[in-house]
Amino acid sequence: MEKIKFGVSACLLGEKVRYDGGHKWDRFLTGTWGKWVEFLPICPEVECGLGVPREAMRLEGAPVAPRLVTVRRRQDYTGQLAAWAGKRVGELEAAHLCGFIFKSNSPSCGVVRVKVYADQGGPVKKGVGLFARASWNISP
Numbered sequence: 001m002e003k004i005k006f007g008v009s010a011c012l013l014g015e016k017v018r019y020d021g022g023h024k025w026d027r028f029l030t031g032t033w034g035k036w037v038e039f040l041p042i043c044p045e046v047e048c049g050l051g052v053p054r055e056a057m058r059l060e061g062a063p064v065a066p067r068l069v070t071v072r073r074r075q076d077y078t079g080q081l082a083a084w085a086g087k088r089v090g091e092l093e094a095a096h097l098c099g100f101i102f103k104s105n106s107p108s109c110g111v112v113r114v115k116v117y118a119d120q121g122g123p124v125k126k127g128v129g130l131f132a133r134a135s136w137n138i139s140p
């Protein structure tokens with residue numbers, strides 16, 4: 001039987017691509033879904049040129065159009081990730097994926113309720129990761 005094809009945040013497959021060199025391996029995904037699904041792993045932060053390890057980052061500013069900024073050195077990677085995502089999303093359309101499984105809470109991959117830090121006050125859980133947002137218009 002031919003497997004259906006899903007894109008997936010690479011850390012969920014156990015790839016050590018997180019900022020700290022770790023992963024977030026989801027064994028249900030690889031063990032159960034993996035019987036029927038072929039995965040196309042993508043790590044936006046690595047693919048756009050940030051290395052492993054890298055500085056932790058977060059969304060800042062307005063929830064509808066936040067910036068991707070590193071926590072300690074305050075480097076803004078919004079443009080770099082957005083430029084990569086614009087190109088990569090075009091390639092993914094050609095791959096005819098049946099869906100995409102995104103890592104939650106990530107400033108790049110999170111789909112809902114990602115923390116966004118305002119200039120003042122605490123974070124609000126109203127953000128969408130930059131790559132997840134760029135991927136919304138992909139059609140199978």
Ligand code: SF4
Binds near residue numbers: 012043044046103
């Ligand atoms: S950018 Fe996405 S795929 Fe990469 S480590 Fe973060 S959550 Fe995982």
